[in-house]
Amino acid sequence: MYEFFVPFITDALKSAGIETGKPVHIEQPxxxxxxxxxxxxxxxxxxxxxxxxxELAAEVIRHLKFPPGTVSKIDVAGPGFINFFLSPLFIMTSVEQILARGDQFGKGTAGKGLTAVVEYVSANPTGPLTIGRGRGGVLGDCIANLLETQGxxxxxxxxxxxxxxxxxxxAESVRYRYLELCGHDTVFPATHYQGAYIRDIAEVLFMEHSTVLADTEGLEVFKEAAETVIFNSIRVTLERLGIRHDSFFNEHTLYLKESERASPNQRVIDALVSKGFIGFYDGAxxxxxxxxxxxxxxxxxxxxGEPSYRLPDIAYHITKFDRKFDRMINVFGADHIDxxxxxLEALKILGYDTGRIEIAINQFVTTTVDGQTLKMSTRKGNADLLDDLIDDVGADATRLFFIMRGKDSHxxxxxxxxxxxxxDNPVFYLQYAHARICSLLRMALQETGFNHEHVVDYKALxxxxxxxxxxxxxxxxxxxHWARTSLRLLEPQKMVEYLHSLAEHYHRFYQECPILKADREISEARLLLSLAxxxxxxxGFRVLGISAPESM
RNA sequence: GCGCCCGUAGCUCAAUGGAUAGAGCAUCAGCCUUCUAAGCUGAGGGUUACUGGUUCGAGUCCAGUCGGGCGUACCA
Structure with a gap:
């Protein structure tokens, strides 16, 4: 709709002989x-x-030529705004397009032929997912959905x-718990993972191996057990929220030689050395x-001799350039801000176009239960688990609540x-609008035989x-417009707000306009508007990843 | 100390540099023999933390001050 006006205004400026370098900007009053x-x-x-x-505005208006039946009134107002009023008929004929396009309505072509990688969650398998991770996970998933809507x-x-x-x-944490189960006299260090899940993993090992592992020197068996169990739990939790990944990139691969070439990590060092940005001192x-x-x-x-996290991070991003992504979006929490x-500096030095990298940082989450807020740490094991939250409020509410505030806000x-x-609960408010419409359509079929699936002509609107x-x-x-804006700002919250206002308009319409009880022709038109x-x-729900219940 | 984010109604939050700063909750007043009242309508409530600056116009941009969060590792 926004772009509908631009060419006409540009033409009007031209024929009025107004030279302006400024772009034509359309907004809503x-x-x-x-x-x-x-x-x-x-x-x-x-x-x-x-x-x-x-005066200038009046001049522009004199030269504006919209197709008949589209714009019903044009005004100059305030300091010099030009205001447009659409004709109701134009609005309703445009709504017909929504019904015609169905689930394709709102799709754009801005990303046609382009690729994007969205990196999100990326939690190491040291413990179950916490609520804080959930926010980034949902944010990333929605951003990926938004990218897909634009092609x-x-x-x-x-x-x-x-x-x-x-x-x-x-691994040591699991081993300590395991030794406890074996009856050894050990003290569990305060520096280690305190969570109950460690004990669970140790218990499984104890059931399977009895005390045999107490004498093993290596940690490998403990590490493997922990990693398997924890990664599974992470994936199950993500799945409950409808979050999926196409690719799991193991940092470890960056440490390995590639046939005749040095490891990706080493190649970063070599390249930075040749640019003069590497120094050796204090043994590092x-x-x-x-x-x-x-x-x-x-x-x-x-x-x-081990790389710190920065080196593989640089090497990892180079793989994204090697994989030729046009856009690289990283989603992570405020704790990774540094x-x-x-x-980016390293990549710039190495000649990569860092303009292709975008960072979406989300601020922290606190949960409120009766005014009590909880502080979280995976290490201490007192974190609010994402799984518990999903058990408590359900997947839809969890997702929506994570993105219904701006990502920069706590x-x-x-x-x-x-x-x-x-x-009061925005999830229910949105879903109720959908369920209400489904209920109407069911009733319409029953009472008047109106079957929306068989309608091919939407002119009744x-x-x-x-x-x-x-x-x-x-x-x-x-x-x-809001699908595009949400993506441009990497902010699904805009979509949430839009859908909320849409639901509001629907509820008002529902309240004011009888649908099934109106005259047959009007009734049909209102059913079509409901269907749209x-x-x-x-x-919109699909983008946000929440369900669309048919009845509630 | 330094870096990033935030400060808007009693509370939780909106507002691509635009017109009288908006929603929801809470408070108060209305709307169901009528398609889902899980809803709708209305009222009150503000020095946009503070001080300057930029311009036709600033909650928004810039500088500074105050307050809060997160970082500031040879953890990730």
């Missing part, structure tokens, strides 16, 4: 009494043209590490970020609210003209 759309082009160009903005070919990737220090601590290998104005250099290879600038997850079955009908129709047409609403709700 704050108040509908100002119209359906407006443009500020006269305000923007006024200075350049040395003319009064209102991108999307790879959903999970980057993990099953080696290194944390995994060693994990350093990325000389002080050369870039930073306070300290950063360790790439520790004095133990991680990416160094990676999220206050009100568990009580998420469980409520009233309109053109009979509608009452304010709540027009408002609803208009709202439906906004869906593609259901379609848009479904398309």
């Amino acid at each position: 704050s108040d509908r009494k100002f119209g359906d759309f407006s443009t500020n082009i006269a305000l923007l160009s006024a200075k350049e043209c040395r003319r009064n903005p209102r 991108y070919r999307v790879t959903r990737e999970y980057y993990y590490n099953d080696a290194g220090k944390q995994m060693t601590i994990l 290998t350093w990325f000389l970020t002080t050369k870039l104005g930073q306070e300290k250099d950063k360790v790439l290879i520790k004095s133990t 991680e990416y600038p160094d990676v 999220l206050n997850f009100d568990v009580e609210l998420a469980k409520k079955q009233t309109k 053109r009979r509608l003209e009452s304010p709540s009908e027009i408002q609803l129709g208009f709202s439906l047409l906004e869906y593609p 609403t259901r379609q848009v709700l479904r398309n």
Whole structure:
């Protein structure tokens, strides 16, 4: 809808002889009494043209030529806005397109022929997923969905590490619990994983092997058991939320030689050496970020010989360039905020186009239960588990609550609210609109024989003209705009808000306009409008990954 | 100390640099013999933390101050 106006305004500017370098911008007025759309082009160009903005606006209007039956009124208002009013008939004929396109309505072509990789969750297998991880997981999943609606070919990737220090601590933790079960006198270190799941893993080992493992030197058997159990639990939890990945990228592969070539990690070091950004001191290998104005250099290879996380991170991103992704989107929590600038700097030095990398950082989650907030740490084992939350409020509420606030805002997850079955709870408010429409359609089939599946001609919609009908129709047409905006900002929250306002318009329409009880022709038209609403709700729910219940 | 994020109604949050800063909750007042009241309508409630700046116009951009969160590892 937005782009509908642009060419006509551009033409009008041209034929009025107005030269402006400013782009034509279409927006929605704050108040509908100002119209359906407006443009500020006269305000923007006024200075350049040395003319009064209102005069300029009037001039533009004189040259505007819209196709008949589309725009019913054009106004100059306020300091120089040009306001457009769409004709009700135009709105309703446009709604017909929604029914014609069905689940394709709202799809765009901006990403046609392009590929994107979205990296999200990426938790190492050291413990069950916590609520905080869930937010990033849902955010990433929705971003991937949004990319797909615009035609991108999307790879959903999970980057993990099953080696290194944390995994060693994990294996030791299991071993301590196992030794306890064997009756050994051990003290469980405070530095290790305290969670109950460690005990569960140890118990399984004890049942299978009795005390035999107590004498084994290596940690391998403990590590493997822990990794298998924990990874499975992570995948099960993700699956419950409808989060899936196409690709699991194991950091470990970056440490391995590739036939005749050095390992990807080593190649990063070599390349940075040749650019003069590597130093060796204190027994470690350093990325000389002080050369870039930073306070300290950063360790790439520790004095133990092991790479720190930064090195494989750089190498990992190079694989994304090697795999020729057009867009690379990383989703992670605020605790990783210090991680990416160094990676980007290194990639820039090595000549990669870091403009293709986008970072979506989500702030932390606190849960509120009776005003109590919980502080989380996987290590201490007192974290709120994502699984428990899903048990408590269900997958749909979990998903929606994670994305119904801007990702930059701290999220206050009100568990009580998420469980409520009233309109206070946005999940129910949205789903109820959908269920209500399904119920109507069922009843229509029963009582009047109206079968929406057999309708091929949507012209009946053109009979509608009452304010709540027009408002609803208009709202439906906004869906593609919000799909694009949500993606542009990497912010599914925009979609949530749009759907909420759509549901609101539907409920109002429902309240004001009898549907089954109206005259047959009007009734049919209103059923079609309801059907279009259901379609848009479904398309939106699909992006957000929540279910569309047929009855509630 | 330094870096990133946040500060908007009593509470939880919106507002691509635009017009009178909006929703929901809570409070108060209405709407069911009528398609799902799991809903709708209305009222009150604000110095957008503070001080300057940029411009036709600032909650939004810039600088500074105050307050909160997260980082600031040879953990990831």
